[in-house]
Amino acid sequence: xxxxxxxxxxxxxxxxxxxxxxxxxxxxxxxxxxxxxxxxxxxxxxxxxxxxxxxxxxxxxxxxxxxxxxxxxxxxxxxxxxxxxxxxxxxxxxxxxxxxxxxxxxxxxxxxxxxxxxxxxxxxxxxxxxxxxxxxxxxxxxxxxxxxxxxxxxxxxxxxxxxxxxxxxxxxxxxxxxxxxxxxxxxxxxxxxxxxxxxxxxxxxxxxxxxxxxxxxxxxxxxxxxxxxxxxxxxxxxxxxxxxxxxxxxxxxxxxxxxxxxxxxxxxxxxxxxxxxxxxxxxxxxxxxxxxxxxxxxxxxxxxxxxxxxxxxxxxxxxxxxxxxxxxxxxxxxxxxxxxxxxxxxxxxxxxxxxxxxxxxxxxxxxxxxxxxxxxxxxxxxxxxxxxxxxxxxxxxxxxxxxxxxxxxxxxxxxxxxxxxxxxxxxxxxxxxxxxxxxxxxxxxxxxxxxxxxxxxxxxxxxxxxxxxxxxxxxxxxxxxxxxxxxxxxxxxxxxxxxxxxxxxxxxxxxxxxxxxxxxxxxxxxxxxxxxxxxxxxxxxxxxxxxxxxxxxxxxxxxxxxxxxxxxxxxxxxxxxxxxxxxxxxxxxxxxxxxxxxxxxxxxxxxxxxxxxxxxxxxxxxxxxxxxxxxxxxxxxxxxxxxxxxxxxxxxxxxxxxxxxxxxxxxxxxxxxxxxxxxxxxxxxxxxxxxxxxxxxxxxxxxxxxxxxxxxxxxxxxxxxxxxxxxxxxxxxxxxxxxxxxxxxxxxxxxxxxxxxxxxxxxxxxxxxxxxxxx
DNA sequence: GTTTACGCATCCCCG
DNA sequence: ATGCGTAAAC
Numbered sequence: 001x002x003x004x005x006x007x008x009x010x011x012x013x014x015x016x017x018x019x020x021x022x023x024x025x026x027x028x029x030x031x032x033x034x035x036x037x038x039x040x041x042x043x044x045x046x047x048x049x050x051x052x053x054x055x056x057x058x059x060x061x062x063x064x065x066x067x068x069x070x071x072x073x074x075x076x077x078x079x080x081x082x083x084x085x086x087x088x089x090x091x092x093x094x095x096x097x098x099x100x101x102x103x104x105x106x107x108x109x110x111x112x113x114x115x116x117x118x119x120x121x122x123x124x125x126x127x128x129x130x131x132x133x134x135x136x137x138x139x140x141x142x143x144x145x146x147x148x149x150x151x152x153x154x155x156x157x158x159x160x161x162x163x164x165x166x167x168x169x170x171x172x173x174x175x176x177x178x179x180x181x182x183x184x185x186x187x188x189x190x191x192x193x194x195x196x197x198x199x200x201x202x203x204x205x206x207x208x209x210x211x212x213x214x215x216x217x218x219x220x221x222x223x224x225x226x227x228x229x230x231x232x233x234x235x236x237x238x239x240x241x242x243x244x245x246x247x248x249x250x251x252x253x254x255x256x257x258x259x260x261x262x263x264x265x266x267x268x269x270x271x272x273x274x275x276x277x278x279x280x281x282x283x284x285x286x287x288x289x290x291x292x293x294x295x296x297x298x299x300x301x302x303x304x305x306x307x308x309x310x311x312x313x314x315x316x317x318x319x320x321x322x323x324x325x326x327x328x329x330x331x332x333x334x335x336x337x338x339x340x341x342x343x344x345x346x347x348x349x350x351x352x353x354x355x356x357x358x359x360x361x362x363x364x365x366x367x368x369x370x371x372x373x374x375x376x377x378x379x380x381x382x383x384x385x386x387x388x389x390x391x392x393x394x395x396x397x398x399x400x401x402x403x404x405x406x407x408x409x410x411x412x413x414x415x416x417x418x419x420x421x422x423x424x425x426x427x428x429x430x431x432x433x434x435x436x437x438x439x440x441x442x443x444x445x446x447x448x449x450x451x452x453x454x455x456x457x458x459x460x461x462x463x464x465x466x467x468x469x470x471x472x473x474x475x476x477x478x479x480x481x482x483x484x485x486x487x488x489x490x491x492x493x494x495x496x497x498x499x500x501x502x503x504x505x506x507x508x509x510x511x512x513x514x515x516x517x518x519x520x521x522x523x524x525x526x527x528x529x530x531x532x533x534x535x536x537x538x539x540x541x542x543x544x545x546x547x548x549x550x551x552x553x554x555x556x557x558x559x560x561x562x563x564x565x566x567x568x569x570x571x572x573x574x575x576x577x578x579x580x581x582x583x584x585x586x587x588x589x590x591x592x593x594x595x596x597x598x599x600x601x602x603x604x605x606x607x608x609x610x611x612x613x614x615x616x617x618x619x620x621x622x623x624x625x626x627x628x629x630x631x632x633x634x635x636x637x638x639x640x641x642x643x644x645x646x647x648x649x650x651x652x653x654x655x656x657x658x659x660x661x662x663x664x665x666x667x668x669x670x671x672x673x674x675x676x677x678x679x680x681x682x683x684x685x686x687x688x689x690x691x692x693x694x695x696x697x698x699x700x701x702x703x704x705x706x707x708x709x710x711x712x713x714x715x716x717x718x719x720x721x722x723x724x725x726x727x728x729x730x731x732x733x734x735x736x737x738x739x740x741x742x743x744x745x746x747x748x749x750x751x752x753x754x755x756x757x758x759x760x761x762x763x764x765x766x767x768x769x770x771x772x773x774x775x
Numbered sequence: 776g777t778t779t780a781c782g783c784a785t786c787c788c789c790g
Numbered sequence: 791a792t793g794c795g796t797a798a799a800c
Contacts (some may be wrong), residue, residue, distance in 0.1 A: 399787045461778045588788045
């Protein structure tokens, strides 16, 4: 049986449907001279010489430094196929990727080349590998095999409960919030640095609270052990502890994998680097693939130094570079090279464009976010009319909230889209509620989930739940009969159905589908009381979750999957899976993907880089790499949006172009556009006269505060189709909405109105955008 | 003493 | 849309 059996079951035998290999990538030029070693695969006709060398390398440790668009995934897929074809048992190949979806796609593609055997390859993320191995070895850490995994939300609420018990918190107004505390604790672990050092580096303003945060950390750890809870960091640390302290276990586990391949190595942290070494040091057949220029996860402890250090840790490692870019037209590659040239420390490599020249990347100046949304949506409509498929276009942004205006605009124009990167589905309260029942069943010690479940009962609040949790903790049997829990009156009465449910779903050996159905029977009606405004939407989400539970057999696996690999896509309608439409994505979630036409939103100071992420040179470097990743997603056309009239709420300053664009030299191959005309930067002054153009290039100095009196009224940067006179709706009025149809205005609140639509229920709409008509 | 309802501010990236 | 603090209701 292979390691990731649940993955095998889900791996399609055919190539992954999402992103079939691009024709032009497979058109990689055939090598000049035929290599001697060739399996039955005819790899030489599919790969260029550098790719071929990497895919078929037979020595020890190998580092493949692969530039953006250089066929990195293709090479890795072929290396897997090569090894399988060579006769290496697929289970003995370990492929570690950044997401499990990436592993599934690669193995799907390898299967297409070399047959179904490739689907048996052990693939997944470091976290999913750790989860699986720890289930059988948890006792070595003092954990039961049924331990729960906390997502960030769970971890934060645990920290919050501990935090608020410290009297200092109330005395000091500026005491760090739960998120900040967890961040500090986590970085200390992931970066291998003492807490005080992390704080001095990244949180100097909280330094005075270091001793208290230290104490909070101790309590947090104690709590996790008591409740059999592990956070994401614990999975990695736990696995490392076992491999380090139990040599016979390490040898057994490491002995399963003859070849180890790690993708996206630039986004691994020091613990993951050590895990790689612990697993691979016996045979050294370790391949790491990555691009230091695309390292964008420092905020969670990743270090691009890992990839720089690989040849030191695995001495004698062969370093191969892939520098030919097959993805983007030449001007886009030129811009990318100029962007990354500003970075301080990197492998010496430069992308060479294979494709010919095309349209220069355009910087598009607009007034504000509303104009930006209007311009992008209008341009997308034009492309649609020209016959471009929605699947070939994407809008990328630094932060999830940057696309809000655009989302409204797309709905208005009925352009279908899917948004990736927002943390929506799993974080929704009703989903967490639903999973909490199952978590109690899987791990009776999980008081976090028990508390959550208890507070859903009418009549039980924070105090009542706490009393019962304390009572449960004092019982010998953890799977207790809540019927006899301390509660009275209404609480006692309402507790009975919950007690019955928990009794039912905690039976060992029960089918997962049965348990999920039991929870649904209990919770479905509750949703109506808990969320009177939008319970139908939430109920359909629950149906989706139940559907997912039905395709899984083990309760533990299901819960681990939901936490480690949550459906990361914003809620989409029931049958919208196929026609997913336009892609909206954070840059982080767009890693590794490509589209013909790409828009980058809000490339202005304060937003990209955001002020909170540009406090040190290291942070600025990371943001620059993020811009590099965004730019290199584009194949043919790239539009970088500059909403230059936006005023920063906190500083009161008007926006200036992102420093990464401002620093571009002459000849970086971009052009500046406004009102659909190419302009000279000096003409931008028309827009407000304060974005620091100094005659040579954009200055990166802060813009001058606007004087609202003197500001020349700029003409709209891009006249949207007339917004139309906003209908002033009044409560009680019947109105019609272009998308939702007829409805009754319930109330108005400034620019917004709450309308009960006949066919869609209650929605809040902004009258200015909604194009309401009276009926 | 608890629970619940309501108004208010806030929202970065992710396994 | 969620998380928090305060005030009314049980």
